[in-house]
Amino acid sequence: MNRQWLIFVMCLFSLPVFSQQKHVYLNDDLEYISAKKFNDYRKSNNHYILTYELDSVVMHVQVQRVKRGKITLEQLAVIRTELSGFSGQSVPEKNIIVVNYHHGKDPCNDSPEDSSYYALIKDYLKKIQKKKDVSQFFVYNERDGIKDYGKKISWLEDKNKTLRDLFFPLQYPCGSFVLIDAEGNYYVQKGEYSNYYILDILRDKSNIINESSHIKKGETNRTPRRVEVRAIRQ
Known part of the structure; x- marks a missing residue:
């Protein structure tokens, strides 16, 4: 997923939706990954988390330091x-x-x-x-x-x-x-x-x-x- 597509997705999810926030997980290349794989990254000192919170989605990115x-x-x-x-x-x-x-x-x-x-x-x-x-x-x-x-x-x-x-x-x-x-x-x-x-x-x-x-x-x-x-x- 490139930067422009990520921005589009975030804008799409930022539209008001009366529902529980959805959590989305991305790797360092801005590709979708599972919550399990995301949590595996958390064990590494070479990664940290950036979180983008919008109206209907919370987007978590695992950054490779x-x-x-x-x-x-x-x-x-x-x-x-x-x-x-x-x-x-x-x-x-x-x-x-x-x-x-x-x-x-x-x-x-x-x-x-x-x-x-x-x-x-x-x-x-x-x-x-x-x-x-x-x-x-x-x-x-x-x-x-x-x-x-x-x-x-x-x-x-x-x-x-x-x-x-x-x-x-x-x-x-x-x-x-x-x-x-x-x-x-x-x-x-x-x-x-x-x-x-x-x-x-x-x-x-x-x-x-x-x-x-x-x-x-x-x-x-x-x-x-x-x-x-x-x-x-x-």
Whole structure:
């Protein structure tokens, strides 16, 4: 089920119906699954729940916190071209692309402008900019909330929603990131994360494909296990 179909289904179920709410369960690919399979996912530290409550249906989505996969070289070329065009800087074909992704306003950034965020990531930026084989970008889906991170971060808009549609079909709490290597292999974390996770992964490029040590230790288990959401933003 793609994002557009999910939005259609949610709008359909949001029509007033005088009956008990129905519970619907989806996996990370937005495909329908049984309640039993959904509950099996709950036992994994690599999953958390997003809940969309409408008038006649409660839609539960099991989000896979960390996901690895591979996009086509054509898709990678589109991403590279867009990031280069939007930023005005070249993205060498052999470089690993790192994107810190802002979905939109949520409780993590719903506060007055806070320059302390830049102070927190200053060390991250200093270290990642030293890596000549890495091209890093801050990208937003919706502008709401980015001012709360301060004025020293250069944000790019995901104008064509390429990154959103490939990696981030829903709004995950507290941002996300994706790393993509020259072959199209990717590593995505959906939801709250530390920038130091990114540096850890980059210390050994094989982590993009293979399970890395900080995942084994469960250090990514920071995202709330249950998040109540009222609507999907288009």
